[in-house]
Amino acid sequence: MPAARSAKPAPQRRTEILDAAQHLFATQGVQATSMEDILSRVGIAKGTLYYHFSSKEEILHALISRTTSRVAERARDVATSQEPTIRRFLLIVAAARVDEPERRLAEELHAADNAAFHVLSIVETVRSLVPVLTEVVEQGVCEGVFATEHPREVVEILLTSASMLLDEGIFAGEPQEAQRRAAGIVHAAETLLGCEPGALAPALERLS
Structure with a gap:
C-alpha cells in the first residue's frame, strides 16, 4: 500500500515545485x-x-521572478550598507550576475527555443535593479561623486546596454570582444554619470 502523501503549506510546496523544475x-x-x-x-x-501552476511556461515565469527577486534583495542589502557610494554602485551591478543553480538555468535560456524567456529574464533583472541603483546614483550626486541631471535614465541605459551587450547568448564571440564591450560600457558609465575617469575601473573585472 503506497504511503500517504504529506500535506505541506502552500508556500513550501510551491518552492519544492520550483526547485524541481529548475533542476x-x-x-x-x-x-x-x-x-x-x-x-x-x-x-x-x-x-x-x-x-x-497551470503550465510549464507559468513555472518558468515564476522561476525568473524568483531569481530577479533574489537579485533585487542582494542589491538592496548593498544599497543600505556603509560602503562608499562608488563601491556600492559597483557591487549592485555585480549582484546581477547569478550563481548556481540559477546560472545553469540562465545558460539554458540561451537556446533559440527559449528566446522569449531569455529576454524576459533580462528585462525583469533590469526592472528590479533600476530603482535601487538610481537611489545610489542620487546619493552620489548629492555627495558630488556623480554629476548627472538624469539619474534614472542613465541607470536604465547602462543596465540595459550591459545586460544585452555582455550576454553571451545574444552577442557570442571571442573573449577579447567581451572585454572590449565591457571597457566601452565602463567608459560610457563614467561619462554619463559624470564621475572621475577611472573611478569605475574596478567594474571591468566584474563585467568581462
Missing part, C-alpha cells in the same frame, strides 16, 4: 522537460501541481 530545466532542457517530469520529481498528485 530539470537546467539538466535536461526546458523543451525536453514535461509537466509529468516535474510531477514525478516532486512526488505529488497531478491536482496539487496544477493547483500551483
